[in-house]
Amino acid sequence: xxxxxxxxxxxxxxxxxxxxxxxxxxxxxxxxxxxxxxxxxxxxxxxxxxxxxxxxxxxxxxxxxxxxxxxxxxxxxxxxxxxxxxxxxxxxxxxxxxxxxxxxxxxxxxxxxxxxxxxxxxxxxxxxxxxxxxxxxxxxxxxxxxxxxxxxxxxxxxxxxxxxxxxxxxxxxxxxxxxxxxxxxxxxxxxxxxxxxxxxxxxxxxxxxxxxxxxxxxxxxxxxxxxxxxxxxxxxxxxxxxxxxxxxxxxxxxxxxxxxxxxxxxxxxxxxxxxxxxx
Amino acid sequence: xxxxxxxxxxxxxxxxxxxxxxxxxxxxxxxxxxxxxxxxxxxxxxxxxxxxxxxxxxxxxxxxxxxxxxxxxxxxxxxxxxxxxxxxxxxxxxxxxxxxxxxxxxxxxxxxxxxxxxxxxxxxxxxxxxxxxxxxxxxxxxxxxxxxxxxxxxxxxxxxxxxxxxxxxxxxxxxxxxxxxxxxxxxxxxxxxxxxxxxxxxxxxxxxxxxxxxxxxxxxxxxxxxxxxxxxxxxxxxxxxxxxxxxxxxxxxxxxxxxxxxxxxxxxxxxxxxxxxxxxxxxxxxxxxxxxxxxxxxxxxxxxxxxxxxxxx
Numbered sequence: 033x034x035x036x037x038x039x040x041x042x043x044x045x046x047x048x049x050x051x052x053x054x055x056x057x058x059x060x061x062x063x064x065x066x067x068x069x070x071x072x073x074x075x076x077x078x079x080x081x082x083x084x085x086x087x088x089x090x091x092x093x094x095x096x097x098x099x100x101x102x103x104x105x106x107x108x109x110x111x112x113x114x115x116x117x118x119x120x121x122x123x124x125x126x127x128x129x130x131x132x133x134x135x136x137x138x139x140x141x142x143x144x145x146x147x148x149x150x151x152x153x154x155x156x157x158x159x160x161x162x163x164x165x166x167x168x169x170x171x172x173x174x175x176x177x178x179x180x181x182x183x184x185x186x187x188x189x190x191x192x193x194x195x196x197x198x199x200x201x202x203x204x205x206x207x208x209x210x211x212x213x214x215x216x217x218x219x220x221x222x223x224x225x226x227x228x229x230x231x232x233x234x235x236x237x238x239x240x241x242x243x244x245x246x247x248x249x250x251x252x253x254x255x256x257x258x259x260x261x262x263x264x265x266x267x268x269x270x271x272x273x274x275x276x277x278x279x280x281x282x283x284x285x286x287x288x289x290x291x292x293x294x295x296x297x298x299x300x301x302x303x304x305x306x307x308x309x310x311x
Numbered sequence: 312x313x314x315x316x317x318x319x320x321x322x323x324x325x326x327x328x329x330x331x332x333x334x335x336x337x338x339x340x341x342x343x344x345x346x347x348x349x350x351x352x353x354x355x356x357x358x359x360x361x362x363x364x365x366x367x368x369x370x371x372x373x374x375x376x377x378x379x380x381x382x383x384x385x386x387x388x389x390x391x392x393x394x395x396x397x398x399x400x401x402x403x404x405x406x407x408x409x410x411x412x413x414x415x416x417x418x419x420x421x422x423x424x425x426x427x428x429x430x431x432x433x434x435x436x437x438x439x440x441x442x443x444x445x446x447x448x449x450x451x452x453x454x455x456x457x458x459x460x461x462x463x464x465x466x467x468x469x470x471x472x473x474x475x476x477x478x479x480x481x482x483x484x485x486x487x488x489x490x491x492x493x494x495x496x497x498x499x500x501x502x503x504x505x506x507x508x509x510x511x512x513x514x515x516x517x518x519x520x521x522x523x524x525x526x527x528x529x530x531x532x533x534x535x536x537x538x539x540x541x542x543x544x545x546x547x548x549x550x551x552x553x554x555x556x557x558x559x560x561x562x563x564x565x566x567x568x569x570x571x572x573x574x575x576x577x578x579x580x581x582x583x584x585x586x587x588x589x590x591x592x593x594x595x596x597x598x599x600x601x602x603x604x605x606x607x608x609x610x611x612x613x614x615x616x617x618x619x620x621x622x623x624x
Contacts, residue, residue, distance in 0.1 A: 036527065039425050039527060040425050040426065042425075043422045043423070043425035043426055044425075044426055044430070046419070046422050047419065047422060047423060047426065047430075047434050050419055050434075050438070051434060051437050051438070053495075054437060054438055054440070054441065054495065054498065054499065055437055055440070057441075057449070057452045057453065057456070057495065058440060058441070058444075058452075060452050060455070060456075060463065061451070061452040064452070064455070072461075073461045076461060076462070076463055076466045077463065077466055077467065077470070118346075119346050119347040119350060120347060122343035122344070122346070122347070123343060123344050123346075123347035123348070125343055126339075126340040126341075126343035126344045127344075130339065130340035130343075132337070132340045132341065135340075138344060138348065139617075140613075140617070141348065141351060141352075141356070142347075142348075142351065143613055143616045143617060144355075144356075144613065145351045145355040145356070146616065147552070147609045147612055147613060147616075148355055148359060149552075149556060149578065149601060149602075149605070150556065151556075151559075151578050151581045151582050151585075151598065151601075152358065152359055152362055152581070152598045152601065152602065153354065153355055153358040153359070154582070154585065154586075155358075155362070155365070155372075155581075155585040155586070155591055155594055155595065155598075156357070156358035156361040156362060156365070157354055157358055158372070158585075158586075159361075159372065159375060159591075160353075160354075162372070162373075175354075176354040177354075178350045178354070179350035179351050179352075179353055179354025179355050180354055180355060182347050182350055182351060183351060183355075186347060187616075211339055215343075236443055239445070240443075240444070240445035240446065240448075241445070242445055242446055242447040242560060243559070243560065243563070243582070247586060259445045259447055259448060262447065262448060262451070263447050263564070266451075267447070267451070267454070267564060275455050278451050278454070278455075279451070279452065279455075282448040282451045282452070285445065285448055286444045286445060286448045289443050289444065289445070290443065290444065292443075293439075293440075293443040297436055300443070301435065301436070301439060301503060304439075304442075304500065304503060305503060305504060305507045308500075308504050308545075308549070
């Protein structure tokens with residue numbers, strides 16, 4: 033499709049304007065984190081000051097146990113990702129290669145689990161964790177999340193598994209492989225790309241979760257994730273004029289998902305689109 | 312003669328083994344599904360059932376079933392003026408979300424069709440940035456933007472000689488202020504979906520129209536947009552269903568529902584009753600209202616997901 037030169041220019045201008053609006057908060061987020069504490073109020077409109085000042089990062093590292101909370105986030109996001117794959121891969125396999133009674137009904141259950149609003153499940157799940165003594169533990173944070181988000185992995189992987197030729201599957205069966213072997217030795221090794229995409233997607237979403245880890249792990253610093261710690265330590269910055277600290281802690285906590293995004297942008301955008309249902 | 316019984320015996324044995332194998336084969340898909348469905352059942356479906364049950368009782372997080380209230384709970388809730396206010400505020404949020412997270416992304420995606428592929432790559436990557444950052448982290452800079460003394464917005468206002476505004480403590484401004492943050496966070500994702508929908512229109516259709524002498528605007532309006540219908544419907548439904556969820560973290564971080572409940576909505580209220588005032592029964596009853604109100608939309612979304620599932624094979 034070819035647009036006229038004036039249409040092209042107008043479109044570009046509109047999009048550039050939108051781009052500036054979208055990126056401005058992020059520029060200030062990063063900029064303020066590198067400003068000396070006294071500089072934040074003296075000239076609020078200019079986001080950056082030169083030279084970059086590391087005071088905020090130093091005080092964040094002193095005030096909160098960043099390595100510990102970082103590790104907690106890693107265990108939480110890694111645990112959910114791994115558990116989700118272990119549950120979703122066989123399920124997606126069953127939906128792609130077998131015909132069985134109640135197949136449609138069971139698929140509906142998976143789809144419905146994608147639609148249920150999170151607040152509806154949080155109170156009952158919290159009560160369940162309390163009964164099991166799993167509050168303020170990473171296990172308590174991970175286990176219910178497997179049920180809440182596994183539908184997504186099943187949904188996405190199923191679409192990829194179905195593109196895998198049924199003949200290869202049948203040939204392996206004729207050669208004497210049972211379905212378990214076909215799954216792990218044939219299908220999974222040849223579907224690594226989509227599996228990794230789903231893993232990255234789940235990891236980012238889980239790393240970024242805030243309310244659930246706050247509810248389950250917010251009672252004890254031993255189970256704070258990074259997002260929770262930033263909120264508990266700095267979310268009320270007006271009291272201590274801790275703006276710079278809040279921004280520095282925010283930057284640190286967002287680095288993993290941001291770096292993954294920068295490194296694997298195309299793949300991540302594609303997975304997000306697939307997850308949103310191909311229009 | 313002696314061989315016959317043993318042969319018959321062996322034949323019988325074989326068929327039993329085959330039968331067992333047959334049963335085993337028929338069980339196989341269920342075995343693969345069982346673990347995932349167990350987790351979904353326990354942590355998603357069961358909680359939904361619990362919400363209905365819990366709503367009939369009065370109690371707190373420690374003792375959710377202290378006292379049976381029964382259906383009267385719903386009479387109380389539905390005649391409660393504060394709850395009406397929450398429903399009105401929810402509708403207001405949704406209207407703003409429709410403008411910013413449904414109409415705006417589609418309009419910008421249409422405009423994007425006029426620029427080069429390389430530029431499209433840049434725009435969608437940058438627009439998407441707020442989506443890959445944790446919600447409370449992304450919102451944190453807005454606490455400072457809206458801060459009445461020394462925050463960015465009031466500093467700019469002051470530079471133009473205007474009076475400072477208490478953005479988040481003004482009950483008329485607080486919902487647009489919070490919704491703006493939610494839109495900023497979600498915009499890129501919806502833009503991405505809209506753009507993917509527009510670009511999935513087959514090239515030969517637009518080229519054929521161009522050969523027939525149609526200009527750009529006509530092609531967009533007559534060829535692309537009609538085929539864009541399903542994507543638009545999908546975006547509409549998810550904006551309506553998830554619109555209140557998008558505003559949840561901005562509310563929690565920026566206002567806590569205040570001032571005096573003026574920025575709360577149905578989703579935030581469920582959370583607040585459950586985890587702040589510990590009225591589990593009330594939170595559950597509001598969950599049921601949420602399920603009933605959005606059930607129809609959820610059904611539309613479900614049908615779209617289902618159709619997508621059936622397309623594949």
